[in-house]
Amino acid sequence: MRRRTGPGRPEGPSDLRERILDAAERKFGNLGFDGASLRDIAGEAGVTQALVNYYFQSKQGLFEETYRRRAEMIGQDRLARLAALKLQPTPLTLPELIEAFIASILSLRxxxxxxxxxxxxxxxxxETGRAALRMRRESYDSSTHAYVQEFRRxxxxxxxxxxxxxxxxxxxAYLYAVSDTNRLDELSKTAANTADLMAETVAFMAGGFEAVAAPVGSASARPRAKRRA
Known part of the structure; x- marks a missing residue:
C-alpha cells in the first residue's frame, strides 16, 4: 500500500503535478488565460478538477506556476550563459550576447x-495587469538588467x-518570429529551421543595436512628405 506523504495528499504517480502543468501549458498557450478553463485543463491531464484545485488552489495559481516553471529556468539559463561568456579570454561581442540571450527561447521550438x-x-x-507585470519582473528582471549592461559596453x-x-x-521581434503562428513559414513558403532563424535574428538585432539614431527634428528623422502624382 502506498504511504501518504502528507495529510490529505492524494495518492498517485509522482509526476501527477507535472502532468497537470503540461496540460495547463498547452491550454493556456493555445487559448489564453480567459479561454482555458480548469475543466478543460483537468480533462487534458486526465485528472479531476478537484485535484487541480488541490495542487494549485485556483486558476490564477495554476497559471502563475505554469509560467514560472519555464520562465525562471530561462532567466537562470541566460545568466549562466552570460557568466560563461565572461570567462572567455576575448572581449564579449554583440552577436555573442544576443545569441546567448535568445538561445533558451529558440531551443524550446x-x-x-x-x-x-x-x-x-x-x-x-x-498583458498590462499587475499579475502579468509581476510575473515577468520576477522571472526576467535580473537577466534583463545584466544583459542590457553588457549591450551598452x-x-x-x-x-x-x-x-x-x-x-x-x-x-x-524574436517572440513574434518564434511564436509558432506559422506566419514566417507562410510568407517564405518554407519552414525556417532553428539554425537559420538564430543566424538571421542575431544579424538583424545586432544591426539594430549598433545603429546610430538620427537626432529628433533632423531631416532624416522627419517623415517624408508624400509626392503628388
Whole structure:
C-alpha cells in the first residue's frame, strides 16, 4: 500500500503535478488565460478538477506556476550563459550576447510543450495587469538588467534609455518570429529551421543595436512628405 506523504495528499504517480502543468501549458498557450478553463485543463491531464484545485488552489495559481516553471529556468539559463561568456579570454561581442540571450527561447521550438510556452509568453507580454507585470519582473528582471549592461559596453554610444528601448524591440521581434503562428513559414513558403532563424535574428538585432539614431527634428528623422502624382 502506498504511504501518504502528507495529510490529505492524494495518492498517485509522482509526476501527477507535472502532468497537470503540461496540460495547463498547452491550454493556456493555445487559448489564453480567459479561454482555458480548469475543466478543460483537468480533462487534458486526465485528472479531476478537484485535484487541480488541490495542487494549485485556483486558476490564477495554476497559471502563475505554469509560467514560472519555464520562465525562471530561462532567466537562470541566460545568466549562466552570460557568466560563461565572461570567462572567455576575448572581449564579449554583440552577436555573442544576443545569441546567448535568445538561445533558451529558440531551443524550446524543439518540443510541443516548449512551443506552447512560447505562445503563452507571447500572450502574457501583451498583458498590462499587475499579475502579468509581476510575473515577468520576477522571472526576467535580473537577466534583463545584466544583459542590457553588457549591450551598452558593446555599443558605447547607447544611452541607458536607448538601450532598454532597443532591448524591448529585440524581445518583441524574436517572440513574434518564434511564436509558432506559422506566419514566417507562410510568407517564405518554407519552414525556417532553428539554425537559420538564430543566424538571421542575431544579424538583424545586432544591426539594430549598433545603429546610430538620427537626432529628433533632423531631416532624416522627419517623415517624408508624400509626392503628388
Amino acid at each position: 524543439g518540443s510541443p510543450g516548449g512551443r506552447a510556452f512560447i505562445r503563452l509568453q507571447a500572450r502574457l507580454n501583451l 558593446c555599443v558605447p554610444h547607447l544611452t541607458e534609455a536607448a538601450a532598454y528601448i532597443r532591448f524591448v524591440l529585440m524581445v518583441g
